[in-house]
Amino acid sequence: MPERRLGARGLLRFEGNRPVVWLLALSGGLLVIAITAAVLALNSLTHTSERVEHSLRVISSLNRLITYNERIETARRGYLIAPQAAFVKTVQEAQKDFEGALTDVENLIDDNPGQISRMGQIKTLAAQRDPVISDTILTPATVTASVQENGFSSERGVLITRAIRRVSNQMVEVENDLLFQRNRAQTASQSRFYAIGGAATMMLLLTLLTVIVLVLRFNRELTIAQARLKRANEGLEDAVEARTSELTRANQEIQRFAYIVSHDLRSPLVNVLGFTSELDESRKTIRAFLETLFEKHPALKNEAAWLAADEDLPEALDFIRKSTEKMDRLINSILELSRQGRRALSPEKLDMNALADGVVASLHQRAIDAGAEVIVEPIPSLESDRIAVEQILSNLVENALKYLSPKRSGKVTVSGQRAGQMIEIAVRDNGRGIDPADHQRVFDLFRRAGTQDQPGEGIGLANVRALAYRLGGTISLDSKLDEGATFTLSLPERSIAVETNT
Amino acid sequence: MNASQTVGIVMIEDDEGHARLIEKNIRRAGIHNEIRHFADGTTALDYLMNDPAGPTHGGPVLVLLDLNLPDMSGTSILEKIKGNAHLHRTPVVVLTTTDDKVEIQRCYDLGCNVYITKPVNYESFADAIRQLGLFLAVIQVPEVDAQ
Numbered sequence: 001m002p003e004r005r006l007g008a009r010g011l012l013r014f015e016g017n018r019p020v021v022w023l024l025a026l027s028g029g030l031l032v033i034a035i036t037a038a039v040l041a042l043n044s045l046t047h048t049s050e051r052v053e054h055s056l057r058v059i060s061s062l063n064r065l066i067t068y069n070e071r072i073e074t075a076r077r078g079y080l081i082a083p084q085a086a087f088v089k090t091v092q093e094a095q096k097d098f099e100g101a102l103t104d105v106e107n108l109i110d111d112n113p114g115q116i117s118r119m120g121q122i123k124t125l126a127a128q129r130d131p132v133i134s135d136t137i138l139t140p141a142t143v144t145a146s147v148q149e150n151g152f153s154s155e156r157g158v159l160i161t162r163a164i165r166r167v168s169n170q171m172v173e174v175e176n177d178l179l180f181q182r183n184r185a186q187t188a189s190q191s192r193f194y195a196i197g198g199a200a201t202m203m204l205l206l207t208l209l210t211v212i213v214l215v216l217r218f219n220r221e222l223t224i225a226q227a228r229l230k231r232a233n234e235g236l237e238d239a240v241e242a243r244t245s246e247l248t249r250a251n252q253e254i255q256r257f258a259y260i261v262s263h264d265l266r267s268p269l270v271n272v273l274g275f276t277s278e279l280d281e282s283r284k285t286i287r288a289f290l291e292t293l294f295e296k297h298p299a300l301k302n303e304a305a306w307l308a309a310d311e312d313l314p315e316a317l318d319f320i321r322k323s324t325e326k327m328d329r330l331i332n333s334i335l336e337l338s339r340q341g342r343r344a345l346s347p348e349k350l351d352m353n354a355l356a357d358g359v360v361a362s363l364h365q366r367a368i369d370a371g372a373e374v375i376v377e378p379i380p381s382l383e384s385d386r387i388a389v390e391q392i393l394s395n396l397v398e399n400a401l402k403y404l405s406p407k408r409s410g411k412v413t414v415s416g417q418r419a420g421q422m423i424e425i426a427v428r429d430n431g432r433g434i435d436p437a438d439h440q441r442v443f444d445l446f447r448r449a450g451t452q453d454q455p456g457e458g459i460g461l462a463n464v465r466a467l468a469y470r471l472g473g474t475i476s477l478d479s480k481l482d483e484g485a486t487f488t489l490s491l492p493e494r495s496i497a498v499e500t501n502t
Numbered sequence: 503m504n505a506s507q508t509v510g511i512v513m514i515e516d517d518e519g520h521a522r523l524i525e526k527n528i529r530r531a532g533i534h535n536e537i538r539h540f541a542d543g544t545t546a547l548d549y550l551m552n553d554p555a556g557p558t559h560g561g562p563v564l565v566l567l568d569l570n571l572p573d574m575s576g577t578s579i580l581e582k583i584k585g586n587a588h589l590h591r592t593p594v595v596v597l598t599t600t601d602d603k604v605e606i607q608r609c610y611d612l613g614c615n616v617y618i619t620k621p622v623n624y625e626s627f628a629d630a631i632r633q634l635g636l637f638l639a640v641i642q643v644p645e646v647d648a649q
Contacts, residue, residue, distance in 0.1 A: 259602075263570060263599050263600055264570070266599045266622060267517055267520070267570065267599050268517075268519075269622050270517075270519070270520055270523070270599065270620055270622050270624075270627065271517065271519030271520065271523070273622055273623065273624045273627075274519065274520075274523040274624045274627060274628075275519065275523070276624070277624040277625070277628070278523075278526070324622075325622075325623070328622040328623075339602070
């Protein structure tokens with residue numbers, strides 16, 4: 001079965017689709033990771049950059065501090081050598097600038113305890129230097145004398161300046177160390193950013209590439225499968241067509257067979273019945289002869305011969321005739337069924353109300369004889385073969401009238417309703433009903449159910465079912481013993497060709 | 503009555519029993535014409551076409567024809583009779599078991615003169631044959647064209 005195999009392959013392909021879904025999910029995850037990593041790395045980069053910049057500013061401020069420190073000392077010494085007002089001004093300006101630089105540095109290094117303590121030292125030293133500078137400006141002679149006596153290297157202002165230089169140089173060194181570390185950190189976080197981002201991007205590209213490859217392959221397989229399915233479908237159509245024509249042929253064969261058999265069976269029956277009658281005629285002659293003979297010659301009277309001619313022979317002949325006649329009826333029924341099957345259907349639009357009224361009118365006398373009332377309710381119109389539908393309805397109504405219950409007055413209702421694409425025509429009676437065990441049986445040829453007090457061969461419902469099937473419909477039965485029966489004929493609203501019979 | 507005296511009856515019937523019953527009932531109707539019985543189509547056609555005593559060379563006949571024959575179908579015999587220049591006016595009574603509409607139509611189309619279905623019921627059968635016998639008693643059959 002090619003369609004089976006295709007189905008299994010389709011299933012596999014569907015499963016093959018899963019990696020694509022997984023890979024797409026994975027690439028989504030990777031994208032999130034890459035973006036997060038980039039944001040984090042960028043954050044850290046910005047942070048380290050800020051730290052580096054901070055260090056540079058600290059160093060620059062410290063350098064200014066150092067410069068102003070030296071300028072103060074240089075201007076003081078100049079004043080000592082040549083006490084001019086210009087030097088005093090320079091000292092005062094440098095002192096102001098020094099204070100400014102000091103404040104700058106102090107503001108910048110407030111997060112570093114080591115530097116704060118060094119800053120404290122510088123501030124203490126600067127505070128100690130202020131009186132020295134005042135002394136120098138107010139009493140330059142005393143200071144000069146002291147320098148001349150002890151040398152510059154032991155002068156108090158020089159010592160303080162040297163101490164400030166030393167401490168601030170230390171601070172610059174510390175900041176330089178920090179700068180170095182921070183530079184390294186910056187480089188490291190940069191590399192990390194590149195590494196993480198690069199790796200994520202690479203993996204993203206890889207997964208996307210895999211997805212593209214898988215999707216392309218999936219597409220190709222899909223195209224191949226579609227082509228295969230199309231071929232299989234075409235093959236299937238051919239197979240169905242071949243099978244249908246085979247069935248039609250077989251069906252026609254059966255119909256022809258039934259027809260021929262019926263005729264060939266009938267022919268011998270003519271003989272059986274004919275010669276049975278001839279025999280009876282001969283018997284009558286013999287009987288009449290015996291009658292006169294025994295009357296005239298009572299001595300010759302033979303009881304056995306008389307019985308044979310008068311009772312046994314007619315009885316036997318009667319049985320032969322009755323059986324043969326029954327056989328003839330059965331054969332005629334088969335012939336009729338076969339003829340129904342051979343008749344070409346000609347679907348037309350049927351006004352079911354008029355059709356049902358016509359059927360009921362044709363059975364009017366039967367209804368009167370049975371003392372029953374037949375009601376026709378509205379039935380939706382449909383497209384079908386008129387003769388077949390009439391026959392079905394006629395059979396069903398006739399059956400309903402035939403098997404009424406003696407316990408109540410008969411009532412037969414013909415009604416119809418739409419059920420999707422089908423029209424359901426129900427023939428309901430309040431008659432003797434049919435045992436559920438016999439519901440299938442009654443539709444079989446020559447089978448009947450219930451008390452056999454009515455004439456019939458068990459053909460009607462078999463014919464009804466065969467016709468219903470031919471019209472593309474169904475017939476169903478709902479009944480219980482002694483509770484009436486409802487036969488429901490379900491026919492397509494639009495005629496469909498069930499067979500192509502000629 | 504003169505004509506009927508000379509008309510021979512050709513009965514083409516494969517069933518011996520049927521042939522016997524038909525003959526009996528024709529005789530009962532008081533018809534004493536000669537009845538020639540053929541059980542198959544070939545010999546019957548041979549008689550009709552070629553036999554010196556047959557209708558082509560001899561006197562007029564009436565054909566009683568069964569449709570279900572072992573060697574050929576009755577309709578093809580009918581076709582041959584009606585297609586024959588000498589025999590085409592010969593009355594043909596189709597007497598068969600088939601009561602199929604299509605078959606009946608076909609026979610009349612081919613030129614059959616009467617189509618009778620053999621009833622299985624013997625009373626009806628005997629009746630039908632007797633009436634056919636009465637019919638045979640009054641029927642005028644044309645002379646076969648001399649060759």
